[in-house]
C-alpha cells in the first residue's frame with residue numbers, strides 16, 4: 001500500500017560528504033579506485049591473460065562440476081582438496097606450507113598486512129607490479145622503488161645497496177617481472193633474499209613462460225615466500241592464487257585470511273581444471289612460440305626496440321607509443337600503454353601474446369601505421 005503521508009527527504013550529498021571527510025582516512029580519500037579498461041568486442045591484449053578459451057569438452061566437465069556445488073553451504077574454509085591438487089600440480093612436498101587466495105592479489109595484500117609496522121619499508125625494483133605499492137600505501141608503509149637498468153634487467157647491486165640503507169620489512173621480486181617481462185637473474189634473487197632483513201617474496205605469476213623458477217628452493221631460506229597464480233595460464237576469471245613457504249610463515253599470514261576467501265565455485269572449478277594440466281601446458285607452449293614470432297615481427301618495424309621477455313607479453317619501445325596505441329585501438333586491438341609508468345618505459349607498449357590470428361592482426365595494424 002502506498003503511504004499517503006509526506007516522506008522524509010533523503011540525506012543531501014553535502015551531509016554525506018561531511019560525514020565521509022570526518023570519518024574516512026585522509027590517505028584513503030586521496031586514493032583513486034583501480035580502474036580496468038573496457039575491451040568490449042576488441043582483441044584483448046592488455047591484461048596478460050591467456051588468449052585461449054576452454055575447449056567445449058572441458059566446459060562441459062566444468063559445468064557438471066559446478067552444477068554439483070551445494071551453494072546453500074559455505075565452502076571448505078581450508079580448501080583442502082584444492083590444496084592437494086595444487087600440491088600435486090606444483091610438485092610441492094608436504095613440508096612446504098600452502099595458503100590459497102582469491103587471486104594472488106589477495107595474497108599480496110595479506111602478506112603486506114602481516115609485516116606492516118609504523119614507518120616500515122616495502123622495497124621493490126621499479127617499475128614492477130603496481131599492486132605492491134598500492135597495498136603498501138593501504139598499510140601506511142613507506143615504499144622504495146629501485147630502478148631497473150636501462151635494458152629493464154634487475155640492478156642487483158643497487159638493490160643490495162638500497163636494502164642495506166632502508167632495512168626493509170618486505171622486499172618484492174616479481175620474476176618474470178610485470179610490466180617488463182624480464183626474468184631476474186637467480187643469483188641476484190638469491191643475494192637479495194639473503195640480504196633482506198625482513199621477508200622477501202618472489203612472485204612467480206608468469207613462471208609458466210620462463211626458463212627457471214624459485215619455488216623448488218623455497219625452504220632454503222628462512223625469510224622467503226613464493227607466490228603463484230592460475231590467472232596467467234588460462235584461469236584468470238577463476239581467481240585462485242597461492243603462497244608457498246615454510247609452514248611457520250604460512251601460519252602467520254593465514255591468521256589474516258577471511259574464513260571463506262576461496263569460494264565454493266572457484267574450488268570446484270579448480271579441481272575440475274587442475275585435472276587438465278596437459279591442455280594448459282600445450283597452450284603455454286603455443287604462447288611461448290608466438291612470443292618469439294611476435295618479438296621478431298615487432299623488432300622488424302622501423303624504430304621499434306623489443307625487450308627480452310620470459311612472460312606471456314612483450315614490451316616494445318615505439319618512436320611514438322601514443323600513436324601506435326591509437327592505431328591499434330582504431331584497428332580494434334587493446335594493448336597497455338605503459339609509457340607513463342616510469343621513465344625507463346618511455347614510449348613503451350606492453351603487448352600480451354595472443355593467438356596466432358590475433359598477433360597477425362596486431363602486426364598488420366602496426367605495419368600499416370608505421
Ligand SMILES: Cc1ncc(COP(=O)(O)O)c(C=O)c1O
Nearest residue numbers: 103104105174178205229231241
Ligand atoms: C606480477 C603479478 N603478480 C600478481 C598478479 C595478480 O594476479 P592474480 O590476482 O590474478 O592472481 C599479477 C597480475 O597481473 C601480476 O602481474
